[in-house]
Amino acid sequence: MRILVSTDIEGVAGVFHAEQTRPGNPEYERARLWMTQEANAAALGAFEGGASEVLVNDSHGNFRNLLPDHLDARVRCIQGKPRYLGMMAGLEQGCDAVFMIGYHSRAQGRGILAHTISSFAFARVVINDLELGEPGLYAALAGEYGVPVALGTGDNRFIEENTDLLATASWFQTKEAFGLNSGCSLTPAAAQAAIRLAAKQAMPRIASLKPFVIAPPINCVLTVTSSGMADLFCQLPSIERVSGVVVRFNTDKVESAVRTLNSLSAMSTMLR
Template identity: 60%
Template sequence: MKILISTDIEGVAGVVDAQQVRAGNVEYERARQWMTAEANAAVGGAFDGGATAVYVNDSHGGFRNMIASEIDARATLISGKPRVYSMMAGLEFDVNAVALVGHHSRAQGRGVLAHTINSFAFARVMVNGLELGEPGLYGALAGQAGVPVIFGSGDQVFIEENIGYFDGAVWVETKRAMGHGSAATLTPQAAGARIREGMKKAVQACISRPMTPFVIPGPYECRLQTNSPAQADTFCLLPGTDRVDGVTLSFRAASMENVIRTLNVFSTMSVALR
């Protein structure tokens, strides 16, 4: 049983402010330690539940946040960018299930530090009429490969938005969002204990019975609402895009992989406007 753990930072216990998720300050250095600890809790729980291999995907920002020397030695760390599957890198290793640790609410959501892929440029992302955040988008990418999401941890808004997509998944609420930059949060120690126990249960359940992947039937139409007309102007330079209105564009794709890859191309293009 091979498990892929996609670890973000905004859903980690104790994280409530943008300064904590941006490199270059003391607050971030502390938060990345908490992120590493939650990943380790999930690794421990996965092995407790019967996993034979665990891959930990660093899925925040530049994808090099977690402290490699502190990751559980039984796990394999996936770090750095660019990579084709982005927050789902590791699917290439024939994993059997995915866990989402430290994930967050979608853009325009009411969760802590809510956003979707690129907080500077992306206001809403819809695929075949379904509004999705990172968990839904990347969970559907895993689903296309036949891999179910079996676990998620983060705030209650993240859970509420995604609980309907992932059949049988185990959820751990690490904090209760009180606003974009405030929460009633577990301590890192308490969150780690709950994540470990939740992952153990999730892996045991996955071993005992088949779990259904989250699949969005194709073909795919993605509609992206940007935060400014200048961003929509720039993204529409990519062939195959159609302008819907001043801030919205759409494109078609044959697979969820191509949807994800195109969105990440747009995210990279947005750097030119910063």
């Protein structure tokens, strides 16, 4: 059984501020170690629960955060960009389930460091009338590959937003959000021990889990952070202007929608 561990940083225990998520400072170096340790805890739990192979996907920012020398020797680590499947790279190798580790609340949510793909560019993402953050978008991408989400870890707001959406997944709360940059967290050591156990306990349930599937055609309505951002995105013929800060596009599958959103995010950097 092959497990994909997709690992972000904002939902990791002890992480509260954007400075901890950005390279170039000591706080980031400590947070990336905690991120790596939570990913490794999930991998160890998966192996203890019967996994024959674990792929760990570095799913934050530039996708070059994890410290491979702190991962179990049996793990294979996916890093770097660009890659077509983004936070779900590894699905194309044939996986049985996904663990979402260190994930966070969607844009305009009430979770710690809440955003969707790009806090600079995107204020709201709606796919076929469902408002989704990164967990929903990437769970739907996994669903197109027939792969369910077995476990999600992060703050309470992340869990609240996705429990109904991913009804068969298991959850573990690493911290309670008080606001965008405040909350109450488990210690890294306590979170890692609990994630290891949660991953092990999730393994026997995988055969009964259901993938999250959004049926095509796919309609994406995207609220952006400024009219200038909408001006930029509408340079692409496939993007239609709805209003000053709302654009939309249609496609045939979730994978295409995710690739478009990631491309728009990359485009947005020219306005910084």
